[in-house]
Amino acid sequence: MAPRSAPSARRRRIGVELRRLRERAGMTAAECARTLGTTQAQISNIEANRFGVSAERVRTLAHIYGCTDQPLVDALADMAAERIRGWWEEYREALPPRLLDLAEMEHHAVSLRVAQVINIPGLLQTPEHARALFREVVPALRPHEIEYRISHRIKRQAVLHRDRPLPYTAIIHEAALRMQFGGREVAKAQLRHLVQAVEAPNVTIRVIPFDGTSFPTTGHGVDYAHGSVSALDTVQLDTAHGIEVIDAGGQLEKYRLVLDRMEKVALAPNASRTLIHRLIADI
Incomplete structure (x- = not known):
């Protein structure tokens, strides 16, 4: 071999x-x-x-x-x-390997559950919102690097719209919804995009409001991908030092419990959509 x-x-x-x-x-x-x-x-x-x-x-x-x-x-x-190369391979020379791994993980997942405190989850971002975020990356990205990352992020979103769309639950803190990355118009368009996203039967958004009585979180963005069997589940953490991958059984159980607790303190989907509508009106 x-x-x-x-x-x-x-x-x-x-x-x-x-x-x-x-x-x-x-x-x-x-x-x-x-x-x-x-x-x-x-x-x-x-x-x-x-x-x-x-x-x-x-x-x-x-x-x-x-x-x-x-x-x-x-x-x-x-x-x-498996012998088929995924679409993300075309970015292998342009992006960090962890970003390619993230796209591959999402593509093969049976379902996905994510949690974010400050940022809108990547699979729900508009190109303009993503561009505003990438402009603030440290160290600074060059213009063509930003465009590569935006292109890659938008292509990742296809898992939500394919013939067998990925069941997707996003737990988002109200703080992330109130951040106006890119300015008022970009922020308003991003919130409207979220409202449109939840019209799909496979997409659920649940918001943790500021007035919640508890706030269970690890402080990192969490992407929990359910595999075809639970032993092949994977967690990716979005940390200040980049993406960290977790696949040990005990750690997977920890993040399942964290996400369960976050869902318990989050608003129901309908109440979450109502809150997003109110924030749109406030901008």
Whole structure:
């Protein structure tokens, strides 16, 4: 097998999950290699995604590890069998890899739940709102870099409008709705865009109002992507240092609970839409 260059986050996840299965089985890489009739280096390279792995090899390794979670094995095998390059690959030389990973994660998600305190979620932003945000990035982006990022962000939004649209829930603090990035007209157009977005049956927006009695949050923007099986869920945090990816079971459970608590203190969808209408009138 030839070394794989720049594997995507989704393909890297295969190696991560195979290592977890091996460790749960209490096997070393050397023991697995002897059982499989190969070398320890090859097992290590598969787990590190330095080499590709076939769907058949995934199933063989899962059998060696005694994995009885057939839906997980099937999902990993399907991931290994994927050969189609996503649209985001055209941006590989122009954007940071984490942004490509984000688009890939959204594309393959079964459903998506996000939370934002200061910014409107990316999948719900207008181009003008996105441009105002990118102009404030530190260090400053050059004009063509801004346009690449806007183009990429708008193309990501296709998951909400495709033939099988992604079920999408956005929990947004009122603070984000009141920020006037780009000025009054851009802000008003952005809020109107949100009102239009929730007309789609797959899109839900719930607002946490300023007068709420509690405010459970980690302080970061959270994107929780539900995979075809829960073990393949992924969280991406939008931090000051860039995007951080989380896929460990305990951490996934933490962010599910955080999002659950945020939804409990948020307004219902109808009340959220009413609040957005009121903010439009106030601008």
